[in-house]
Amino acid sequence: MRLLALTYRITLIQLHVFRGVIASALVLPWVGPKFRDRMIRDWSLGLLHKLRITVQVQGSLPDPGQHPVVLTSNHISWVDIFVIHSVRPVRFVSKAEVRQWPVFGWLAAKTGTLFLARASRKQTAAIGEEMEKALNQGDSLGLFPESTTSEGSSVLPFRSSMLQAAVSCQTPILPLALQYRLSDGTANPHLPFIGEMTFAHSLIKVLKAPPSHVRIQVGPLVHPSQMHRRELAQQLEQITLGLLTDAGDRRDASAFRTAPGTAPDLRASPQ
Secondary structure, eight states: OHHHHHHHHHHHHHHHHHHHHHHHHHTGGGSOHHHHHHHHHHHHHHHHHHTTEEEEEESOOOOTTSSOOEEEEOOOOTHHHHHHHTTSOOEEEEEGGGGGSTTHHHHHHHTTOEEEOTTOHHHHHHHHHHHHHHHHTTOOEEEOTTSSOOOSSSOOOOOGGGGHHHHHHTOOEEEEEEEEEETTSSBOTTSOOOTTOOHHHHHHHHHHSOSEEEEEEEOOOBOOTTOOHHHHHHHHHHHHHHHHHHHHTOOSGGGGSOOTTSSOOOOOOOO
16 A cells, blocks of 8 residues: 555656656746746645645745845755745755756756856856856855755754855845654654765655655845855854754744744645
């Protein structure tokens, strides 16, 4: 019975991904930024729905029509990208290996992802120039300053080099903190994409996981004015850690309810 259920869910994912491929190839190149963002947001919500992950936001996210921002976040899983896309589509900066992932790498490229080869200083400089160009054109960016994934209870050191574009363009930075929880409030052990795990292995683990929540904790807007990027990285790291610590103090199921006066509860209801 479990095998049948897993097969059914894999089929749903395949159909949803196929829909995304068609839309990315035939529709995205011809629509404006507003409609494009809505398509990305709706598709990401649909994917999370099929993964049985409910998204909730604690705090306020800037309107896409306002000035560009750089969103930073702790990094736990490949799912993080779609979680953030489901509430605020941005152009992500991702490691070059993601471009080689079957289908998902192609989709990432079509949604404007900038791919960074961390071993190449020359390409790192080129990506920095592309990031500045994107910000100057009015695009918002999404970064994972840890440059790798962790199990999610804490944060790894933030790499300051990824923040240079925000400093150069004086673009406000909005730190986010993600936490994946099961219905009883404990950490979801199926989501971390760490170690030598392959994408295929991670996908199967996520599909086998019970329904869960991901909480997006929104921090204060940070303006990089008169701030060195190393100082900025340390500040963002501490803010992110503080957001995780604050959320970790409330592990019961009620912690995932959006508090009154905050951003609306954006749900990808479990299948």
